[in-house]
Amino acid sequence: MTLTIKQIGKIAVVTVDNPPVNALSQAVRQDLWNAAEALDRDPSVDAVVLICAGRTFIAGADVSEFGKPPLPPHLPDLVTRIEKTAKPWVAAIHGSALGGGFEIALGCRFRVASPSASIGLPEVRLGIVPGAGGTVRLPRLAGAALAADMVTSGQPVTALRARAQGLIDAVVEDDLESGTIDFLRLALAQPLPPPLCERYVPAVEASFWETTAKSVALRAKREQAPLRALDCIRKACEYEFEAAMEFERETFLDLRGSPQARALRHVFFAERAAPRPPELRATVPQSIRSAAVIGGGTMGAGIAAALCDAQLPVTLVERDSEALDRGLSNLRAIFESSVKRGKISPDVAEERLAAVTATTDYGALADVDLVIEAVFEDLGVKRDVFARLSAVCRPDTLLATNTSYLDPGQIAADIAHPERFLGLHFFSPAQVMKLLEIVPTPDTAPVTLATGFALARMMNKIPVRAGICDGFIGNRILKVTRAQAERLLLSGAEPQTVDSAMRAFGLPMGPFEAQDLGGLDIAAFQRRAARVRGETPFAPVADRLYALGRFGQKSGGGWYDYDKGDRTPKPSVAVAGIIAAEALATPQRQWSEGEIVDCIVLPMINEAARILDETIAARSEDIDLVQIHGYGFPRFRGGLMHYAETRGLGDIVAILERFAKEGLAEPPCGLLRNSTGSGRFGLP
Ligand code: 3HC
Ligand code: NAI
Numbered sequence: 001m002t003l004t005i006k007q008i009g010k011i012a013v014v015t016v017d018n019p020p021v022n023a024l025s026q027a028v029r030q031d032l033w034n035a036a037e038a039l040d041r042d043p044s045v046d047a048v049v050l051i052c053a054g055r056t057f058i059a060g061a062d063v064s065e066f067g068k069p070p071l072p073p074h075l076p077d078l079v080t081r082i083e084k085t086a087k088p089w090v091a092a093i094h095g096s097a098l099g100g101g102f103e104i105a106l107g108c109r110f111r112v113a114s115p116s117a118s119i120g121l122p123e124v125r126l127g128i129v130p131g132a133g134g135t136v137r138l139p140r141l142a143g144a145a146l147a148a149d150m151v152t153s154g155q156p157v158t159a160l161r162a163r164a165q166g167l168i169d170a171v172v173e174d175d176l177e178s179g180t181i182d183f184l185r186l187a188l189a190q191p192l193p194p195p196l197c198e199r200y201v202p203a204v205e206a207s208f209w210e211t212t213a214k215s216v217a218l219r220a221k222r223e224q225a226p227l228r229a230l231d232c233i234r235k236a237c238e239y240e241f242e243a244a245m246e247f248e249r250e251t252f253l254d255l256r257g258s259p260q261a262r263a264l265r266h267v268f269f270a271e272r273a274a275p276r277p278p279e280l281r282a283t284v285p286q287s288i289r290s291a292a293v294i295g296g297g298t299m300g301a302g303i304a305a306a307l308c309d310a311q312l313p314v315t316l317v318e319r320d321s322e323a324l325d326r327g328l329s330n331l332r333a334i335f336e337s338s339v340k341r342g343k344i345s346p347d348v349a350e351e352r353l354a355a356v357t358a359t360t361d362y363g364a365l366a367d368v369d370l371v372i373e374a375v376f377e378d379l380g381v382k383r384d385v386f387a388r389l390s391a392v393c394r395p396d397t398l399l400a401t402n403t404s405y406l407d408p409g410q411i412a413a414d415i416a417h418p419e420r421f422l423g424l425h426f427f428s429p430a431q432v433m434k435l436l437e438i439v440p441t442p443d444t445a446p447v448t449l450a451t452g453f454a455l456a457r458m459m460n461k462i463p464v465r466a467g468i469c470d471g472f473i474g475n476r477i478l479k480v481t482r483a484q485a486e487r488l489l490l491s492g493a494e495p496q497t498v499d500s501a502m503r504a505f506g507l508p509m510g511p512f513e514a515q516d517l518g519g520l521d522i523a524a525f526q527r528r529a530a531r532v533r534g535e536t537p538f539a540p541v542a543d544r545l546y547a548l549g550r551f552g553q554k555s556g557g558g559w560y561d562y563d564k565g566d567r568t569p570k571p572s573v574a575v576a577g578i579i580a581a582e583a584l585a586t587p588q589r590q591w592s593e594g595e596i597v598d599c600i601v602l603p604m605i606n607e608a609a610r611i612l613d614e615t616i617a618a619r620s621e622d623i624d625l626v627q628i629h630g631y632g633f634p635r636f637r638g639g640l641m642h643y644a645e646t647r648g649l650g651d652i653v654a655i656l657e658r659f660a661k662e663g664l665a666e667p668p669c670g671l672l673r674n675s676t677g678s679g680r681f682g683l684p
Contacts, residue, residue: 021059056095120156127261131252135232263638296327300374302430506634
């Protein structure tokens with residue numbers, strides 16, 4: 001049994017208990033159905049409280065059942081069964097009532113919630129629409145505009161907001177079960193409100209649908225579910241209840257098996273698996289109650305802000321008082337911008353800043369639990385910092401470097417207790433970007449690694465373990481992206497056609513626009529270091545732009561020209577001249593949008609396969625998460641590797657071989673070739 005029933009006076013309390021999140025598996029649906037039947041027949045029961053055990057109310061349909069044939073009772077029938085019960089049901093919500101969970105609550109006659117609860121219909125994030133009446137009942141409760149906003153964005157709302165918007169009937173401050181029973185006793189003394197299926201949606205302005213569709217399309221980019229969800233809401237307003245339910249069900253079933261929904265489900269499970277890798281499940285992490293950051297530049301300030309956001313007291317260390325002032329003002333600017341964007345209140349910003357101790361004295365770190373170094377990308381400077389940390393910190397203080405390209409093993413070569421050292425590679429801006437590459441050295445102890453993952457959970461980051469190589473997982477693939485983009489230019493494509501093809505594929509920005517935003521100087525510095533190591537990075541045009549001082553937006557020009565105070569990229573005659581000069585020896589050809597994407601993305605897949613083969617990444621899903629959360633790879637494509645498997649590994653090998661013959665890419669690697677039989681990476 002996934003639920004229990006007890007009786008308090010004439011009120012039955014149905015408690016669903018299906019850990020971890022009370023998802024609506026077939027067993028839960030059946031048990032709820034049976035409960036509705038039994039309680040309707042029971043003359044000693046006047047009303048029913050539906051409540052959940054564990055950390056949350058029902059968090060939705062069981063997503064793991066989506067790939068399988070649906071089994072009765074189907075969720076829409078169950079919601080209707082609850083709505084039609086002879087005794088009124090009240091949903092008592094704690095944690096999250098999401099998707100099918102909120103739809104069950106909409107089937108109840110009343111909804112009450114704890115102040116910390118949230119409710120929502122996040123189905124569009126899984127590439128589907130609500131499939132159990134959410135798009136039909138919600139407008140009948142809240143009106144078309146609020147329903148459209150909630151359903152097309154998938155964003156949950158807090159209980160207090162939901163109360164103000166009429167989505168729930170009461171907020172229960174103390175014990176949820178007894179508070180709900182008190183609420184119900186009062187409610188039963190009044191005439192009952194009609195169930196939502198019997199209500200109508202207030203009319204909206206004629207222009208509402210067109211205006212909303214435009215803004216939804218803009219936000220959804222190329223995801224199809226949000227617009228299909230808006231269609232369902234429109235039908236819910238214009239059709240009778242039953243016809244609207246039918247339309248919603250058809251849309252749900254149509255989308256459930258779509259490539260986008262499969263890709264988004266893949267990302268859903270990858271994201272949930274990432275914070276707790278199976279190999280670390282048995283390792284208890286150290287507790288982290290305080291943190292320090294060395295260096296208050298771009299990354300250090302962002303990391304410090306992210307640690308503050310995770311409620312940790314932070315010590316910020318700089319090399320002198322001038323740099324310390326700059327570091328603090330970087331940090332202040334981050335919080336001010338969060339206030340401006342409405343993310344936090346001015347009071348919270350002040351509180352967070354007050355939790356920061358700024359100093360130039362390493363002695364202040366004697367009792368800190370974690371130190372993250374974010375000083376200049378220079379082995380000597382970093383080793384010096386760790387020598388000082390090693391002298392002042394406790395022997396069990398976790399020491400981490402944010403290096404992008406250096407070998408963390410070399411950085412830690414001389415520290416005491418190297419088992420407490422690891423790489424924590426944040427992405428810029430660190431207070432925003434979700435990705436955290438966790439890079440153990442050969443000496444890193446499992447408990448240190450487990451603590452890195454626990455820290456990621458505290459900071460609400462998506463952690464991915466990466467092995468040591470130049471650029472770890474993400475920046476190693478980025479190098480290929482950029483080299484391929486330049487190869488395209490030398491063989492006839494223009495920066496703007498390359499950028500627009502990549503945007504059409506789903507990236508937020510093309511490779512040249514992105515470099516202009518970030519600055520060409522950083523990559524030039526890395527190429528210089530690579531040349532010192534004896535490598536031969538390929539960037540003939542970027543090298544010339546750098547030599548001319550064309551660093552991107554910050555210098556008024558990079559791959560594009562920029563007018564003063566305007567960030568709109570304009571094709572550059574000067575850059576076209578440099579490309580033409582560099583391309584003299586390369587055969588020119590016409591490039592279609594699809595070929596441009598293939599010439600960049602397929603070599604990225606090839607490099608990713610090598611990364612997997614060398615066990616730099618442990619799982620292909622990890623590479624998907626790196627690409628989505630670090631580089632804006634379209635989520636609806638499921639990430640780089642999911643895209644590759646969906647596209648067909650055999651096709652990819654054939655196209656890469658053609659490119660290789662023309663000198664436009666490396667030939668497919670062994671793992672890619674060997675995986676074509678199964679169509680899955682790593683399976684023969
Ligand atoms: N189905 C199946 N498994 C689910 C699930 C779901 N709807 N939601 C969460 N899980 C699993 C996770 O995979 C994870 O499994 P694991 O322990 O084996 O790795 C476990 O539950 C815990 O999940 P989290 O780590 O995410 O737990 P948190 O406490 O951090 O978050 C939560 C809880 C806010 C409920 C979060 O899990 C969440 O947002 N879940 C998804 C909710 C959702 O999208 N619901 C809509 C489903 S679609 C639907 O209902 C269609 C309907 O309209 C017909
Ligand atoms: P930055 O130049 O903006 O900041 C470096 C800071 O370190 C400066 O404020 C400097 O005063 C301080 N510093 C130098 N020596 C110090 C010392 N001995 N003690 C205390 N402070 C010292 O550099 P940025 O961009 O923040 O990079 C820092 C590190 O993060 C580098 O290793 C870089 O490779 C890495 N990184 C950078 C990313 C980016 O996009 N900028 C992304 C991810 C990692």
